[in-house]
Amino acid sequence: MASKALISIKNMGFTYDNYIQGKTRKKVALKGINLDIYEGEILLIMGPSGCGKTTLLRNLKKEAAPYGNLSGKIESLVDSSKISIVFSNPETQLVTTSVLSDLALSMENLSYDAYTQKKRMSETVSYFGIEDLLHRHPDTLSGGQKQIISLCSQLMVHPEILLLDEPVSQLDPISALEFTDTLRRLNEELGITIVMTEHRPDDVISLAHRLVYMEQAEVVYQDDTRNTLKDLWLSHEVKRKDFLPVVSKCSLFLDEKRPTCITPKELKLMAKSLDLPTKQIQKRHDDFINAEKVVKIRELFFAYDRERYALRNLNLDISKNEFLCIMGSNGSGKSTLLKIISGILKPHIGKAKAYYKQIQYMPQDLNSFFTEDTVHEQMAFSEMDESYYISLTKQLNLEELLHKHPYDLSAGEQQKAVLACMLLKKPDLIILDEPTKSMDPSLKRTISGLLKTSEATVVCATHDLEFAASYATRCVMLFNGEIAYSMDAKSFFKENRYYTTSVNRSFGQIDSNLVLFEDIENAYGGKGE
Numbered sequence: 001m002a003s004k005a006l007i008s009i010k011n012m013g014f015t016y017d018n019y020i021q022g023k024t025r026k027k028v029a030l031k032g033i034n035l036d037i038y039e040g041e042i043l044l045i046m047g048p049s050g051c052g053k054t055t056l057l058r059n060l061k062k063e064a065a066p067y068g069n070l071s072g073k074i075e076s077l078v079d080s081s082k083i084s085i086v087f088s089n090p091e092t093q094l095v096t097t098s099v100l101s102d103l104a105l106s107m108e109n110l111s112y113d114a115y116t117q118k119k120r121m122s123e124t125v126s127y128f129g130i131e132d133l134l135h136r137h138p139d140t141l142s143g144g145q146k147q148i149i150s151l152c153s154q155l156m157v158h159p160e161i162l163l164l165d166e167p168v169s170q171l172d173p174i175s176a177l178e179f180t181d182t183l184r185r186l187n188e189e190l191g192i193t194i195v196m197t198e199h200r201p202d203d204v205i206s207l208a209h210r211l212v213y214m215e216q217a218e219v220v221y222q223d224d225t226r227n228t229l230k231d232l233w234l235s236h237e238v239k240r241k242d243f244l245p246v247v248s249k250c251s252l253f254l255d256e257k258r259p260t261c262i263t264p265k266e267l268k269l270m271a272k273s274l275d276l277p278t279k280q281i282q283k284r285h286d287d288f289i290n291a292e293k294v295v296k297i298r299e300l301f302f303a304y305d306r307e308r309y310a311l312r313n314l315n316l317d318i319s320k321n322e323f324l325c326i327m328g329s330n331g332s333g334k335s336t337l338l339k340i341i342s343g344i345l346k347p348h349i350g351k352a353k354a355y356y357k358q359i360q361y362m363p364q365d366l367n368s369f370f371t372e373d374t375v376h377e378q379m380a381f382s383e384m385d386e387s388y389y390i391s392l393t394k395q396l397n398l399e400e401l402l403h404k405h406p407y408d409l410s411a412g413e414q415q416k417a418v419l420a421c422m423l424l425k426k427p428d429l430i431i432l433d434e435p436t437k438s439m440d441p442s443l444k445r446t447i448s449g450l451l452k453t454s455e456a457t458v459v460c461a462t463h464d465l466e467f468a469a470s471y472a473t474r475c476v477m478l479f480n481g482e483i484a485y486s487m488d489a490k491s492f493f494k495e496n497r498y499y500t501t502s503v504n505r506s507f508g509q510i511d512s513n514l515v516l517f518e519d520i521e522n523a524y525g526g527k528g529e
Contacts, residue, residue, distance in 0.1 A: 003038065004038065004039045004077075005036040005037065005038055005039075005077075006037055006038065006039050006076065006077050006078050006160070006161060006193060007036070007037040007060060007074065007075070007076045007077070007078070007161070008035075008036050008037075008073075008074075008075045008076075009033050009034060009035045009036070009037075009072070009073070009074050009075075010034060010072055010073040010074075010075070011032060011033070011034060011071075011072040011073070012030055012032075012033040012034075012056075012059070012070070012071065012072035012073070012074060013028070013030055013031045013032065013033070013070070013071040013072055014028075014029045014030040014052070014055055014056075014059060014066075014068055014069065014070050014071070015027065015028050015029065015068055015069045015071075016029055016066070016067075016068045017067075017068060017069070026069075028217050029052045029055040029068070029217055030052045030055055030056055030059075030217050030218075031217045031218055032218055032219075033056065033072070033218070033219055034219070035212065035219060035222065037060075037161070037193065037195060038193070039191075039193055040187070040191050040193055041193060041194075041209045041210060042183070042187055042193075042194045042195075042196070042207050042208050042209050042210075043193075043194070043195045043196070043208065043209070043210050043211075043212065044196055044197075044198060044201065044204060044205070044207070044208035044210070044211050044212070044225070045057070045195070045196070045197045045198075045212045045214065046197070046198065046199075046201055046211065046212070046213050046214070046243050047213055047214035047215055047220075047243070047440075048215060048239070048243075048440045048442060048443075049199075049410065049412035049413070049438070049439065049440045049443060050410065050412070050413070051214040051215050051216060051217065052214055052217045052218075053165075053197040053214055054088070054165055054197060054410065056214075057085070057163050057165055057195065057197055058085070058163075058165075059074065060074070060076075060083065060085075060161070060163055060195065061080055061083045061084075061085050061163060062080045063080060064085050064163075078160050078161055081110060081157065082157070082158075082159050082160040082161065083159060083160070083161045083162075083163065084106075084154035084155070084157060084159035084161070084162050084163065085154065085162075085163040085164075085165070086147075086150050086151050086154055086162070086163070086164050086165065086167060087150070087165050088165040088166040088169060088197075088411055088437075088438060089411060090146035090147045090149070090150040090170075091146065091365060093150045093153065093154075094138035094146055094149060094150065096138070097137055097138075098134070098135055098136070098137060098138075099130075099133045099134050099135070099136055099137075099138060099141070099149055100121075100134045100135060102138060102149060102153055103121060103124075103125070103134075103149065103152055103153045103156065104117055104121060104153075104156070105153060106153050106154060106156050106157050107120065107121075107156050107157060110157060117156075120156050120158070121156065124152050124155055124156055125152070128148065128152055128182070130148065130149070130152065133145060133149065140304065141331075142330035142331040142335075144170055144171045144172060144175045144329075144330030144331070145330055145331065146170075147167065147170055147171060147179075148175075148179070151164075151167070151179075151182075155186075159192060160192065160193060161192070161193045161194075161195065162186070162192050162193070162194045162195070163195050163196070164183075164194065164195070164196035164197070165196070165197050166196075166197055166198055166199060166200075166411075166437070166438065167179065167183075167196055167198065167204070168180065168198065168200060168203045168204060169198070169199065169200060169434075169437040169438060170330075170364075170434060170437055170463070171203075171330065171463060172327075172328065172329045172330050172332075172463045173203075173463060173465060173498060173499055174329060174498060175329065175330055176203045176463070177203075180203060180204055180206075180207055183204075183207060184207055187207075194207075199438065199439060199440050199441070200464065201243065201244075201245045202245040202246055202247065202466070202502055205225065205229075205245045205247075205248070205262050206262050206263050208225045209224070209225065210222065210223065210224060210225060210228075211223065211224075211225040211228035211229065212228075213228060213231075213232060213240070213243065215240075225262065226259055226260040226262065227260075229244055229245075229248045229252070229260045229262070230252065230256070230260050232244055233248075233249070233252040233256060233260075234256070239442050242440075242441035242442055242445075243440070243441060245262065245502070246466060246501065246502045246503055246516075246517050247261050247262060247263060247264055247266070247267045247502045247503075247506065248260050248261060248262055249517050250267055250502075250503060250506070250517055250520050251266070251267050251270055253517075253520060253521065253524070254270065254271070254274060254520075254524060255270070255274065258270065264502050264505035264506040265506075267502075267506040267507075268505075268506045268507070268509075271506060271507060271510060272510075291319035291320050291321070291322075292319065292320040293317045293318065293319055293320075293355075294318055294319065294320050294354065294355045294356055294428070294429065294457055295316070295317065295318035295341055295352075295353070295354045295355070295429070295457075295459070296316075296317055296318075296351070296352075296353050296355075297314060297315060297316040297317075297340075297341075297350070297351070297352045297353075298315055298350055298351045298352075299313055299314075299315065299349065299350040299351070300313070300314040300315070300340070300347045300349070300350035300351070300352055301313065301314075301347065301348050301349035301350055302336060302340060302345065302347055302348050303348060304336075309481050310333045310336045310481055311333045311336055311337060311340070311347075311481045311482075312480075312481040312482055313350075313482060314337070314350070314481070314482055314483055315483070316337075316476070316483060316486075318341075318457065318459060319457075320457055321455065321456075321457055322457055322458070322459075322473050322474060323451070323452075323457075323458045323460070323471055323472050323473045323474075324457075324458065324459045324460065324472065324473070324474050324475075324476065325460050325461075325462055325468040325472040325474070325475045325476075325489070326338070326459065326460065326461045326462075326475075326476055326478060327461075327462070327463075327468065327475055327476065327477050327478070327492075327499055328477055328478035328479060329479075332478040332479060332480070332481070333478050333481045334433075334461035334478055335364060335433050335461060337461070337478070338361070338431050338432075338433050338459065338461055339361075340352050341354060341429075341431055341459060342354075342359055342361040342431045343359070344361070354429060356427075356428035356429040356457070357428070358425065358426070358427045358428045358429070359427060359428070359429045359430075359431065360421075360422035360423075360425055360427040360429070360430050360431070361431040361433075362415075362418050362419070362422060362430075362431065362432045362433055362435060363433055364433045364434050366411070366414040366415065366418055367406075367407060367414075369406075369418050369421075370406035370407070370414075370417075370418075372406070373405055374402065374403050374404065374405060374406075375398065375401050375402050375403070375404060375406055375409070375417045376402040376403060378406060378417065378421055379402075379417070379420055379421050379424055381424075384424055385424070385426070388423075388424060388426075389424060392420045392423060392424065392450075393420065395446060395450065396416045396419070396420055396443075396446065397416070398416060398417065398420060401413055401416075401417065410438070411437070411438035412438040412439055412440070412443065414438075415435065415437075415438055415439060416443070419435070419447060419450070423450060423454055426454070427454075427456050428456055428457065429456060429457045429458075429459070430451065430454070430456045430457070430458045430459070431458075431459050431460075432458065432459070432460040432461070432462075433460075433461050434461060434462060434463065435447070435460060435462065436462060436464045436467050437463075437464075444467060448467075448470070448471045451471075452471075460472075465493070465499065465500065465501055466501055466502075466516075468489065468493075469489060469493045469501050469515050469516055470516060472489040472492075473488065473489055474486065474487065474488055474489060474492075475487060475488075475489050475492040475493075477492075477499070490513075490515065493515045494508075494512045494513065494515065495512075500515075501515050501516065503515055503516055503517060503519065503520060507520070511523065
């Protein structure tokens, strides 16, 4: 790793001026930040929602810096025009009516001549293989495709530093692997320095040369990636351990004296070398075969245009109290299926019937959910259960957000607010489109508990394999607009090779029942304690 610091942050602080009910309330987002960003490195920043990661990232590029009060110093050897940023919500960077226009926008803003634009456009589009998307409207792209286009548009200016805010949060597992491989190539072949934040570190941890962990607006740990992961483990605080990639958590649980594993291959070799006897894993049985069917879909076809069906000949039954996770690649039809179940879209051919009247739906685009000026106004209604309202605001830490405009919230805060609004309605059927994309691990556990206690049937489209393995009762795989197969969650992750957990990739040959970190705890209980 090169030793020259491209950016030096010295005793940095940042405070937001929040205007709430006519009063200014200061919120400390960053304090006492001291951090160097070195040439040619990949730096990963982790921490709970609201700890200041995104604020720190945005302050590294002056045009993207948030409005507020900055203290301390940020010394940069790189001109801001050579620093590119890709936000967690790609919608904010796709603003025209075609992919081609959006790709050219960053170059047009910097007044590049027509020859340079065409040269860089052709090279970048070929490098990423996105020729077939050029003339599509951004609204027709999947979340993952939008993320790729947002990245490509920023690469057109040949940046020296690339800032990424939760870059794989909306990508399916295969696309996430391809995306991280692209980042590795950009770093190794082009020497681009990369700084990223991420709540799903499992997908990107093997890229990171260094790791920064933040809490409550401060940097708690920063060091070589493996050392920082061990620091998190040895802190013996459960919430900090939650941020460890599952592979690293397993390796430290088994033997914390060895170097921390960051890939399934390393963990597999470690497990074989330890030759540990396993205990019998208790199998979870969720039998919904004979349960009451609350959603029935028969021979369903749906198309957005005449050229291609988004869904074709699809048949699906959903049972009462199921937690069904719909898996599949970006663009496979997951969001379309959820909209049909919720009644937003109607099938062109076939039937889709939900036998519940009280249905709540969380879209991917959270801004489209909000219609009121404050979070409180969005949540409250005349027949609301007041005690439940108070309980939800406390459990989800919404007290300080109630009088803010929903558009002023971070992506993670918006997700909490939407879920609170939905749960207050006490629905029978909850439909969620990528519900964990901006959630930290602690919030995932809280949300999952709330969904379970609601006793609602839950249908969820997700790319978060660890979340699905932990909470789903059944998983279905969408492929080419059809349901390729449907299995109970345990069997789904046991039998898959790519759509499976890090634990199963590492331990599947030893015992295919090992799918989650909790399975490792049960199988090798006592080791590393």
